[in-house]
Structures are given as C-alpha cells and as structure tokens.
Amino acid sequence: MEEVAPQILNRLQELGPAVSVDFNIGVEAYFDTLTTLIDRFCNKKKLSCIYISITVPSSTIISALQSLEIDTAKIRFIDCISFATMECMGTDEAQTVFVESPTMLEYIVLKMEYLFRKGKGEEFMVILDSVNSLAAHNEVRILYEFMQVLMASAKGKGAYPVLLSMEEQMKPEVREMLTLVCDQIVTLK
Amino acid sequence: MAVSPGTRCCTGMECIDRIVGGGFPAGGMISVTGPCGSGKTLFALEYLIRGGMNGQKGMYISTVHGTDKLMTYLPKLDYADPKIFEKGAVVLKHIDEMGSGERDDGKITKTEAFAMVSDIAEAIKTGKITRLVLDATNPIVVEMEEWVARSFLLSLSKALFEAECTALLIIEGEGVDSQEHMMSDGIIKLGNAVRRGDNFQVLEIVKMAGAAHSRAKYVMDLTPEGMLITPMLRGV
Numbered sequence: 470m471e472e473v474a475p476q477i478l479n480r481l482q483e484l485g486p487a488v489s490v491d492f493n494i495g496v497e498a499y500f501d502t503l504t505t506l507i508d509r510f511c512n513k514k515k516l517s518c519i520y521i522s523i524t525v526p527s528s529t530i531i532s533a534l535q536s537l538e539i540d541t542a543k544i545r546f547i548d549c550i551s552f553a554t555m556e557c558m559g560t561d562e563a564q565t566v567f568v569e570s571p572t573m574l575e576y577i578v579l580k581m582e583y584l585f586r587k588g589k590g591e592e593f594m595v596i597l598d599s600v601n602s603l604a605a606h607n608e609v610r611i612l613y614e615f616m617q618v619l620m621a622s623a624k625g626k627g628a629y630p631v632l633l634s635m636e637e638q639m640k641p642e643v644r645e646m647l648t649l650v651c652d653q654i655v656t657l658k
Numbered sequence: 659m660a661v662s663p664g665t666r667c668c669t670g671m672e673c674i675d676r677i678v679g680g681g682f683p684a685g686g687m688i689s690v691t692g693p694c695g696s697g698k699t700l701f702a703l704e705y706l707i708r709g710g711m712n713g714q715k716g717m718y719i720s721t722v723h724g725t726d727k728l729m730t731y732l733p734k735l736d737y738a739d740p741k742i743f744e745k746g747a748v749v750l751k752h753i754d755e756m757g758s759g760e761r762d763d764g765k766i767t768k769t770e771a772f773a774m775v776s777d778i779a780e781a782i783k784t785g786k787i788t789r790l791v792l793d794a795t796n797p798i799v800v801e802m803e804e805w806v807a808r809s810f811l812l813s814l815s816k817a818l819f820e821a822e823c824t825a826l827l828i829i830e831g832e833g834v835d836s837q838e839h840m841m842s843d844g845i846i847k848l849g850n851a852v853r854r855g856d857n858f859q860v861l862e863i864v865k866m867a868g869a870a871h872s873r874a875k876y877v878m879d880l881t882p883e884g885m886l887i888t889p890m891l892r893g894v
Contacts, residue, residue, distance in 0.1 A: 611893030
C-alpha cells in the first residue's frame, strides 16, 4: 500500500472547500488517515475540525492523538457513543458535545450547526468517522437523507466535508448511496 | 388601525423566521403550546432576549413561578447579552401585579379580567414594550368562566394590536383546540416524537396568519447559541 498522506493532502488541496469527499480506506490505513487529516491538513491550515465520531469515544481519539503529540485544541467532537456507554461524565464540555445515539441523526446535524455558530468566523473541516458505523445503526434510506442534509449544511458553511469509509466493510447499497451524496469518492491505494 | 397589513415581527431567531414567512404577524398573539419540558419557556425567553438585543423591549409575565425563581432556571445562554435584564431591555413580572386579585367564588370575574388586561396594556404603554410573553395562560383561563376567558382573550388581543406589541401565549398541553388557540394569530406546537425508541424534541407551525409557513415537522435543539432546528428525517 502506498503512503496515504500524500494522496489525501493532494486531493484535498486540489478539491478545496465545499466539496464533499469520501476517503475509502483499508482498516490498516485508518490511523494514518486520521493523523494526516487532523495534523497535516487541519492544524497546518489552521482549520477548526468538527469530528463526528460514531463508534470510538472522543476521549479515546483525543488520547491517541495526544500520545503522538498532535495538537487537539482546535478539534470539536460530536460524540455519538459515549452517552450510551455512560462515559460522558468528566469529559471536557468545551471540546465535546454528545448525541445520545447514532440513530438520532438529526441531532448530529444540529450539533454541527451549533459548533459552527460557536466557532463563528473560523474555517472548518467536518470529518464523519465513519459511514460504515453509521450504516450499521441506520437504514440506508434515512442515511441518504441525513447525508444530503449534513453535506449541504457543511458545504453551505464553506467547510471541507470529509467522510471516512472502510473498504472491507462496505455494503453495496451504502456504496451506491455514497456515489449519490458525495462529490468525490477517493479510494486510497 | 395600529399595525399596517402584512407587517411582520422578525423574531431574530433565524430558524423560526425562516419557517414562518419572515416573522410573526406584528401586533399578533401567537400560541406556543406543548407539554411539560418541551422547551416553551426557553423559546419564549429567546424571543424576548433577541428582541431586547435589537432594541425591542420585552416583558415576561409569569403566572406560575416568581421571577426570582425563574432567573435561577436560566441555563447558559451564550447568545444573550448577560446584562439584558439589568438594562431593562427585558422585564420580568408576575401576574399578581396585574389586576386587583379579586375573585368571586374562586373565579376571576369579567371586571377583574378587564382590569388585568388594562394593567397589562398600561405596562406595555409605559414600558414601551413591543414583545410580550404570558407564561402560561392556562392558570389564568382555568380560573375564568368560558365566556369571561373569551372576553379576556379578545380584549388582550385588541390591546396588543393597538399597542403594536407582538405576544406569545404559552399554553401547557398537547392539543391545539382550546379558546386560546382559536383566538391566536399563530400556533407553534412543541412536543416529542419517537422514532425506533429514540425521543426527539419537535416543533411544528400549525398556523401563522398571513404567511405561507412551513408545514414540516422539525427536530429542535435548545443550545447555548440559541434554538436550532432541522427537518425531521422520514427514511421512506
């Protein structure tokens, strides 16, 4: 497998903001993809990042990034799992907002809107991690509606909307849905 | 006529103005109805605070809690000027300050109902109030005979229109078929919706006079940055 960082960075530079892109990655490239997006793109461009985490608690992601000495100050999390696992107590409220369940899709949209308002004047990247996890909790039809609203809203704010999907876990109907809602699907080789 | 036809009261709540045709009918009486915990009071306070921050003085009349207690309920509101109440841009009152408190056999008489409206109208005039909230109307109306309640609501509606003051009547309950609803120029229904076991706080515009308003059901979130809404997904 080629190094993912140059592929991601080149594609994002080429596309610019307000273009939704799905990075279809192998499981082994997950962490490299994440660090590239956050450290080498967001932090370097001084973008704020809205990170929508479906199955990994925000605290775990923060710890992992901090262990690599990556600055997490400009990341705001929409954490859809910690409420269900009762791990939200003691979490930094300024950095994380919680959605009670990954099936409460409308609240993901609303929390994103809230974070946009809170960071008025800032430029954003929105990362959805991941489409597969979301598809495990929701029917494709409702997911399609949700993705359209989420992408339109992020694009309307001039953000960089980025979706992560796992090659190995992709159902055909989810792949089809992604082709409809994303401007670009990039399979990282 | 006190208000020119078609004039809207832009609420300043971006998401609401968008779905009610630019604002509430100016000088109108809008019912905000819903069960306990559906966000009626926070909705009403945002309406007053946004107005107050835009030079439109507001008055909140509580019929339940004392105003001191109400202040302790206020959550963190990042959008609000923290001195909005101190500055007098939004004033808090209790219904006991209106009328004489006279009751006949436990009921509010017609004379007393008119005295309440008269005092409210006077407070609007002297305070140069353009936004009013009566939270909630049920405790007053329940103390009136049906015909007295109708007269009270009619005279309140008239007084508001003449004073060019746009009011929210907060109504506790699920239905939209009471006298207050019938006499309102607009009805906003707050409530809960369940989808696959998940509970959503929702908002609908049932009626809004003179506006091609939205008919959709919206999921809402009362955040420190103010109220936010998004259409409820159907998934079909």
